[in-house]
Amino acid sequence: MDAADSRLRIKDEDGITVVEFIDRNILDEANIQQIGDEISSIIDERDTPRLVVSFANVEHLSSAALGTMITINSKIRQKNGDLRLADIDPQIYEVFVITKLNKLFNIHDSSQEALEVLRA
């Protein structure tokens, strides 16, 4: 995929991949599919993937986006990896609480906090 077409900003922090969404609204199913494919590729490239997904720019998301995150979480666990979510706006976090997905995911207030946990 052309870097220019990516829906993500990706950086490596000491072997931990930090992913940030470019889109403020993660609603469009085609974009959600692309996001899922991009993150899946990152997971495939690592033996024991450690991933922080930052929701810093996200203002709206749909249940389809939640579904993609669940699929990503399952994939990382199958490889004995570790997925952390971070920088979630209170309105978006409420969606995780209402759906009880805050029980499924490891969620941190900030990417920095998530990185510190993964580095430990």
Next chain:
Amino acid sequence: MSTDPDTPMTRAEVMPAPNAKREAIDRLVAEAEAASYPTAAVFAVRLAVEEALTNAINHGHAELPDEPVELAWRVLPDRIDVEVVDHGPGFDPDGSPDPTLDENLENPAGRGLMLMRAYMTSVEHSPTGNAVKMTYYRPREIA
């Protein structure tokens, strides 16, 4: 903005294309913002309408990929009314498994209806499940 509760609803045909859904929802949201609905209200209505349209298009029109679903809305000072209608076979809105149960948490699908009910004040389906009426009542400000 009209204050008449019988104000005709704005109607739009939403084709099963990403831009069509987004443009229709953006029009509705713009009216809600112009009526000074708070951010939380706009968030709630956008999410619920997104989920209702997705259900109608992906499930209701699974066998009707070239047909639009119908979206109608009315923004009043005290509430927002929304209707979504599809022409598919219908479904039982009470027949979906609870996605918040531990055994269902890792299911990637099945949360749309739950989010509609969580964020809108009322959600009513027609007997066949082809149509859904949702209402969001503006929260009263506490003096």
